[in-house]
Amino acid sequence: MARLADPRAMSPSRPGRTRTAPPVMPPLFPARGRYRSYMLFGACCVFFLLSSLLFLRVVDALAAGPEAWDDLLRQFRHPLYLAYNVAALAGFVFTARRFFFQLFAKSQPPRIGPLPRPPLAVLPPLLGAAWVAATALIFCILWGAFP
Amino acid sequence: MKHLIARLEPVIWALFGGGFFVGCLLMPAFIFMLCIAAPLGWLPEGALSYERAHALAANPIGRLALFVLIVLPFWNGANHLRHFVIDLRGIRSDGVVAPACYAAALVVTGIAAVAVGKL
Incomplete structure (x- = not known):
């Protein structure tokens, strides 16, 4: 059974002559x-x-x-x-x-299961419509519009 | 523990994504109606009386909705907090933070299952 990859597996057993610079946070962070x-x-x-x-x-x-x-x-x-x-x-x-x-749109793979991904331009309006519909449904239920 | 968490990453990220969906889609409306409008008396009389609220919550769909509304956003928050702390404090803090976050999420999942079952 394959083991999990260890990110240090490829590092040399002894440090080389060329030292890498220590990591520095970007100046604008955080x-x-x-x-x-x-x-x-x-x-x-x-x-x-x-x-x-x-x-x-x-x-x-x-x-x-x-x-x-x-x-x-x-x-x-x-x-x-x-x-x-x-x-x-x-x-x-x-x-x-x-x-x-x-x-959301940026993180979708080209295929979602067996189906091709919808066009990226369509996803934000679809999600916005789903958000409006879900919010309206919850408002109606908790307002007492449905018995 | 590190390897166990690495093995469970796909499950954790699925719960994280589900938590984003539930939190973003449902939470704003629930927070506004239940935690702001109802206490301030902006809702019609009896809309969230105990009898009606209990009837809404205790049916199977209500129980499922409440369980999902508690558990998924908490898993999302736990995973996001882990990565937020890594951003601020570096990867060395992950040895303590990741187990603590996921243990808390597991505990809340168990408590939520019991609480929803008691309705």
Whole structure:
């Protein structure tokens, strides 16, 4: 059975005479130029982690009964919770914009399973339409439009 | 541990991609309605009363949606945090950060399965 590749496998047993320069971070890293939005995109992972835990709390309150549910909604009215949720909403919208409209199309292989990839120009509008449809459906369900 | 994580990379990246999709498609609407609009009283009376919210969440589709809404974004966040820390601190930090991130994601997956099962 083949073993996993070791990136140091091809290195010489003794260092050669020619020394390579030590790696240096680019001068604009981490907060200037294109690195700024890259690092912001990375930092938004905190919202993914914390909001998942928040939804775990929502499920726990639903399982615990009406008092726990009302208590949770009361806690969500606290300015700190509201500030976090507004910031998380902005973070998710920023991530969605970057993922759907900048990254997704570029990362698709020429064939997706047995099917050829749709034209790259079509993917962002398709994803945008899916986002609008999913958001509208959730709004209608939680608004009480459906019984 | 390093080799185990390397072997599991395809699964982890699939969960990462799924987390992006779920997080970007569904999370903004859920956060706005559930965490901002409902507490501030912007929704119609009874739209998210306990009885209605429980009925929505406890049916099989609701349970699946909630499980996916918790688990996939957490896996996404764990993998993204790992690579964010590598960007900031270098690859040497990965020996501690990767196992910690994925262990946390495994724990949250188990807790979410139990919590959704109790609905």
